[in-house]
Amino acid sequence: MFVTLVSVHVVPERLDDFLDAIRANHEASMREPGCVRFDVLQSPDEPTRFLLYEAYVDEAGAAAHKETPHYLEFRDLVADWMAEARTGVRWTGLYPETPPEP
Numbered sequence: 001m002f003v004t005l006v007s008v009h010v011v012p013e014r015l016d017d018f019l020d021a022i023r024a025n026h027e028a029s030m031r032e033p034g035c036v037r038f039d040v041l042q043s044p045d046e047p048t049r050f051l052l053y054e055a056y057v058d059e060a061g062a063a064a065h066k067e068t069p070h071y072l073e074f075r076d077l078v079a080d081w082m083a084e085a086r087t088g089v090r091w092t093g094l095y096p097e098t099p100p101e102p
Contacts, residue, residue, distance in 0.1 A: 034061020
């Protein structure tokens with residue numbers, strides 16, 4: 001699997017807006033053909049900090065995600081809500097070896 005961990009830090013005054021936007025992005029992402037997981041994690045100590053766990057069957061699926069209308073809308077919508085630049089780190093998912101059946 002092709003995995004990206006994305007760190008997000010939102011300005012406090014846009015937290016509720018971000019929660020709505022990331023839910024919509026999560027729901028649409030989970031319907032993408034190559035998406036295995038799209039987890040949204042929120043820090044219990046700093047509620048404006050998030051970690052996105054994005055797992056796709058392969059690199060092509062991850063690349064296709066970045067071209068979807070819902071991602072492009074999300075990206076543009078939240079751009080000014082960031083307290084700092086989002087960072088993504090790529091990983092290779094080893095186990096499970098094959099994604100679970102839908």
